[in-house]
Amino acid sequence: MTDYKISNNLAPQESNAFSFNEEEQHFAYSDxxxxxxxxxVLFWLLAITVFSQFVSRYVFSAPLGWTEEVARYQLVCLGFIGACVGIRKNTHIFVALFHRWLPKQVSVNLYKVIAVCNVLFIAALAYFAWQIMPLLHIHKMASVALPISVLYGVIFASLLIMLLRSSQYLFSIFINPQQLCDQNSSASCD
Structure with missing residues (x-):
């Protein structure tokens, strides 16, 4: 969780967004x-699909009928899988308006309540996706002979990953609430 508290405490020379430190930049597959x-993989499949649509339509003047629908479904799947990444890294946008004026312990407790609400909300979405999948199995995509439930299967799998990652975060802040204080440099959870 990055919020205003970290950026307000930076010295002017440290706040330059274009200063890079080579020691901080490293690549590891384990990250x-x-x-x-x-x-x-899904991003590049989407890029190939859109590129083939562009080439077939504007170069050969013979558009491929399946590319528009498949690209739309790939984009939906990419959005949900991208949300999994955002939840794992805890980089989703949140509103920290009242967070500035709350006492630090109340702020930490508020983060815990928000984490519980996130887990409950994602669990509800996963439950509804599970309920919808069998109902949509009889409906086929317009241009490809696949059921629409395949799309909801990817959404359901993404929601399960999100549920796992948000549950991991929830347990980590209940076990070690000091991590919230470490992330917010001006907070002292005494």
Whole structure:
């Protein structure tokens, strides 16, 4: 969780967004999890699909009928898999308006309540996706002979990954609430 508290405490020379330190930049395959690789592969599949649509339509004047629908479904899947990455890294946008004026312990407790609400909300979404999948199995995509439930299967799998990652975060802040204080440099959870 990065918020205003970190950026307000930086010295002017440290706040330059364009200053790079080579020691901080490193690449390790272990930094990337399954949802990162799924998003990477799906992004390039989407790029290939859109490029083939562009070439077939504007170069050969013979558009491929399946590319528009498949690209739309790939984009939906990419959005959900990208949300898995955002939940794992805890980089989703949140509103920290009242967080500035709350006492630090109340703020930490508020983060815990928000984490519980996130887990409950994602669990409800996963439950509804599970309920919808069998109902949509009889409906086929317009241009490809696949049931629409395949799309909801990817959404359901993404929601399960999100549920796992948000549950991991929830347990980590209940076991070690000091990590919230470490992330917010001006907070002292005494």
């Amino acid at each position: 990337y999890k399954i949802e990162d690789w799924l998003a990477f």
